[in-house]
Each structure stands twice: as structure tokens, then as C-alpha cells.
Amino acid sequence: MNIDVIKRHKWLLTIILAIVGSRFLMFIVFLLSKEFLDLSKGFSMEMARWDCAWYEGIIREGYYKEPMAHTRMDAANWAFFPLFPMIMRGVSLLFPNVHLYILGEWVNTLIFGVALYAGVKCILLTRDNEKQALLWILVMSFGPLSFYFSILYTEALFLLLLILCFYYLEKENFLAVGLCGALLSASRNIGVMFIFAVLVYCLCCFFQQKEQRFMPYVVSQLARPRLFLGICMIPLGLFSYMFYLHRLTGDSLAFMRIQRAWGRDIENPVKVLFSNLKAALAGNAGITFILIWCVAAVVLLLYLLSRRHYVEFAIGSVFYWICLSAGIQSMQRYIIGSFVFVLSMTDELLEMRRMNRYIVLGVLFFLELCLVYQWLAMWEYIV
Numbered sequence: 001m002n003i004d005v006i007k008r009h010k011w012l013l014t015i016i017l018a019i020v021g022s023r024f025l026m027f028i029v030f031l032l033s034k035e036f037l038d039l040s041k042g043f044s045m046e047m048a049r050w051d052c053a054w055y056e057g058i059i060r061e062g063y064y065k066e067p068m069a070h071t072r073m074d075a076a077n078w079a080f081f082p083l084f085p086m087i088m089r090g091v092s093l094l095f096p097n098v099h100l101y102i103l104g105e106w107v108n109t110l111i112f113g114v115a116l117y118a119g120v121k122c123i124l125l126t127r128d129n130e131k132q133a134l135l136w137i138l139v140m141s142f143g144p145l146s147f148y149f150s151i152l153y154t155e156a157l158f159l160l161l162l163i164l165c166f167y168y169l170e171k172e173n174f175l176a177v178g179l180c181g182a183l184l185s186a187s188r189n190i191g192v193m194f195i196f197a198v199l200v201y202c203l204c205c206f207f208q209q210k211e212q213r214f215m216p217y218v219v220s221q222l223a224r225p226r227l228f229l230g231i232c233m234i235p236l237g238l239f240s241y242m243f244y245l246h247r248l249t250g251d252s253l254a255f256m257r258i259q260r261a262w263g264r265d266i267e268n269p270v271k272v273l274f275s276n277l278k279a280a281l282a283g284n285a286g287i288t289f290i291l292i293w294c295v296a297a298v299v300l301l302l303y304l305l306s307r308r309h310y311v312e313f314a315i316g317s318v319f320y321w322i323c324l325s326a327g328i329q330s331m332q333r334y335i336i337g338s339f340v341f342v343l344s345m346t347d348e349l350l351e352m353r354r355m356n357r358y359i360v361l362g363v364l365f366f367l368e369l370c371l372v373y374q375w376l377a378m379w380e381y382i383v
Contacts, residue, residue, distance in 0.1 A: 014134065015116045018141035019109060022368075026147055029372045037377055046376060048101035050383045051080070052152040056100050058085040059092060065248060067261065075261035078254045082241055083186040084154040104152030112149035115160035116140060119339070122167045123346075126309075135346040135361075143364040145336045145382075147372055155337040158187045162339050165194050169201055169311070174226045178233030186237025189255065190334075193318045195234050200314040202227075259326060269324035276328045286381030293332040294324065300344035307347060309340075316340035330383050 030043050039046050048056075058077050069075040091107055092100060119140070120133040127133075140146060149156040161184040168176035177198065184191030206217050222228055246252040259265070273294065280288040297320055304313040316338060323334040335341050349357050375382050 011117060011120050011133070014137055015113055015120075015141075018116070018137050019113055022141040022146060023109065023150060025142070025369065026150075026372050029369050030376065033373050033376050039376060044102040044105045045099070047105070047147065047151050049151075049375060049378055052101060052104070054080050055085060055088070055104070055152045055154075058082075059088045059100055063245075063248060067258070070261055072261075076254070076258050078245060078249070078258045079262075081154065081187050081189065081237075081255070082244070083183060083237065084157050087157070088152070101152055105150050108153070108156040109150045111156040111160055112140075115149075115156060115163055118160060118163040118167060119343075122163050122170070123343070125167065125170050127347075129350070132346050132350055135349050136342065138361065139342055139345060139349075139364060142361075142368060143336075143342070144367045144371055145332060146368055147375060148333055148337065154187050155333065158184065158191070159337050159339060161187060161191070162194070165197070166312075166339065169198060174198075174224075174230030175233075176230075178230030181230075181234030182236040184237065185235055186241060189238060190319050190322055192235045192238045193322065194315060195231055196318050197311050197315040198227075198231055198234075201311050204310050262329075264327045264329070266325050267327075269321045272324055272328055286379070287328070289381055290328050290331050293335055294328065297331075297335045297341055300341045300348075303348055304340065304344045309344075309347075312340040312343065316344075329381075332382070 026047075027043055030039070030046065033039060054077050058080060063078060063082075064076040067074050067076040069077070088100065088104060088107065092098075092103060095103055098106075116137055119136050123129065123133045123136055140149075149159065161180050164180040165177055165184060168174075168180060177194075181191065181194045184194060202221055206212070206214065209217075212220070241255065242252040245254045248254075251257065273291075276287050276291060280291050297316075301313055301316050301320065304316065319334065319338050323331060349360060352360065371382060
């Protein structure tokens with residue numbers, strides 16, 4: 001009976017063990033780091049770095065009416081989308097005596113666990129490979145930058161919603177895609193781009209059926225009310241936030257324009273890559289670190305294309321180039337939280353020999369421990 005229960009809930013138990021084990025290792029790194037860094041607070045408080053303060057401010061006080069942060073008083077919290085702060089605001093009302101950084105760790109770790117389970121379901125649906133599902137859990141839990149999914153950031157929520165969009169798209173439940181997509185675009189601006197994933201999916205269906213001409217096929221798809229409504233629902237999260245910003249500041253695109261306070265502006269992404277390549281060749285270790293992530297992401301995208309995972313390739317490419325056009329900073333965070341890149345990595349890991357696979361996993365796990373230390377040391381290239 002106990003064996004039957006374990007088999008029935010094996011993925012849930014695997015995820016719990018992976019999360020507990022990986023977070024325990026992070027805590028060990030924190031304890032060891034105390035010998036080298038000035039860490040006087042508890043684990044959850046010390047892990048709350050960089051943008052955590054921005055999210056805390058939104059949760060407690062809401063959005064600014066005008067820029068009032070940074071030394072030049074030119075920054076505002078409009079760049080941080082509202083869905084995650086709204087959820088945390090509601091949870092904080094239920095637990096008013098728990099600090100937001102600790103509460104954020106609890107909530108995001110729970111969301112991350114659900115995202116891992118959703119990822120397993122999606123992999124089993126699209127790849128039908130339990131070994132790959134296990135690799136997905138291991139890489140996401142123990143791999144580099146996994147700590148992002150357990151701090152007061154929006155990464156865990158965005159990951160969950162993105163996976164659900166892929167899952168329901170594969171099931172052709174377009175209303176569910178629309179609902180998850182609307183929430184996705186309310187958690188980060190690039191979430192609205194999942195519209196392209198739906199369009200590429202429909203295009204792939206057209207080439208697979210080979211019976212109907214293109215224009216009649218387009219007309220037949222537009223005549224599907226659930227598909228049409230689902231596509232229209234995806235940008236609702238973004239539009240709602242734009243409407244709110246217009247009422248608050250008079251500028252519906254304030255979330256985009258305020259990025260200049262962080263030195264970000266929309267540029268040619270190829271130009272961004274080459275300009276940062278010069279800095280890397282000049283010996284800038286931080287830029288080199290991020291560029292390695294950028295190059296690896298391109299390789300993973302090309303692998304998806306070679307395996308004919310066109311929808312995953314399309315949305316990954318859109319996310320990649322849009323994020324890169326705003327600057328190279330934080331690219332590693334966007335890559336690790338966009339699902340398709342780690343999915344492509346697990347595709348490649350499956351094709352490796354067992355010993356090579358173990359070596360790669362070991363390197364990834366060790367890199368995560370090093371990055372936790374760098375995060376605690378507030379290395380400016382991990383933001």
C-alpha cells in the first residue's frame with residue numbers, strides 16, 4: 001500500500017526532496033559565507049538583495065506618483081509589474097507579523113514547487129520522457145541561479161504561468177492559455193509576447209495537415225471563438241497595468257521609459273552583444289559571465305530549432321532578443337526563468353553518455369553554490 005502511494009505521488013515527493021535538498025545546500029553556503037562576508041542577519045533576510053527592496057516597497061506602499069529614487073531622483077518602481085506584489089500584499093495581510101522577505105521566500109518556494117510539477121506535466125505531454133522530467137527537476141532545483149525562485153522576485157510566478165501557457169496550448173485549451181497569458185503579461189512585460197507562441201502553434205498545425213490552403217485555413221482559425229478569445233485575453237494584463245499607470249502618472253508607457261534610470265534603453269540587440277564583447281575582451285569578468293549565458297542561450301535555441309520544437313524556439317527567441325535589446329544586465333535571470341532554455345538543456349543532456357551527463361550536472365550544481373556566495377557578496381553582475 002505504501003509503495004502504491006509512493007508510485008502515485010512520486011513526482012510530488014521528488015519535487016519536495018529536490019526543493020528541500022537544494023535550499024538546505026543554499027543555507028550551508030550561507031553559513032560558510034559568514035566566515036568571509038559581513039552577514040549579521042538571518043538567511044532569508046540576507047538573501048533579499050537588489051530588487052527585493054523595490055518589491056517590498058510596492059507591496060507596502062504601492063507605486064510612486066513620480067520618480068523619487070536613486071541619487072538623481074530619476075527612478076520609480078513602475079518597471080516592476082503588479083501581479084506578484086498584489087499576491088504578496090494579500091498574503092501579507094494574512095501573516096502581518098512575518099517579515100516580507102521571509103514571507104516572500106515561503107510563497108515563492110511554494111510557487112516554484114508548483115512550477116516544477118507543471119513542468120513535469122508539460123514534459124510528459126510534449127516529450128513523454130520521465131527521465132527528462134527528472135532532469136528538469138534537478139537542473140531547476142540545484143542548477144545555477146535556482147535561488148532566484150526562492151526570494152522576493154517575480155521569477156517563480158513568471159515561470160509557473162509560462163509553463164501553464166505551454167501546457168494548455170499543447171492541450172488546445174485556448175481559454176486557459178488566454179487566462180494564464182493575461183496573468184503572464186501582468187507579471188512581466190514580455191509575457192504579452194506569448195501571442196506569438198499561439199500564432200506559431202497554429203502555423204505548425206497548418207503545415208502538418210497539408211490539406212487546406214493557407215487563407216482558408218486562417219479564416220477557419222479566426223472562426224474558432226475560443227482561439228480568438230484566448231489570443232485577445234493575453235495582453236489584458238499588460239493593458240490593465242498601462243491603464244493604471246496612465247491614471248497614476250499620465251504616461252501609460254511609464255514602465256518602459258523609467259528603465260533609463262538604470263541606464264537601459266532600447267537598442268539593436270546585435271549592437272548590444274558586440275559592444276559588451278569589447279568589454280569582455282578587455283578583461284571585464286562580470287560582462288564575460290553574462291556573455292557566456294547569452295551565447296549558451298543561442299546554442300540552446302538553435303538546438304530547439306534542430307529538434308523541430310518550433311513553438312518553443314519562437315517564444316524563446318522573442319524573449320531573448322527583446323530582453324537583450326534593453327541591455328545585457330540580468331540576461332542570465334531572464335534566460336533561466338524562461339522555461340524553454342532549460343528544457344532545451346535537458347533535451348541535450350538526454351543525448352549525452354551517462355558519465356558526461358553526470359559531469360555536466362555536477363558542474364551545474366557546483367556553479368549554483370558559487371553563485372549563491374556571489375549573490376550574498378552582492379556581485380553587481382548577478383542582479
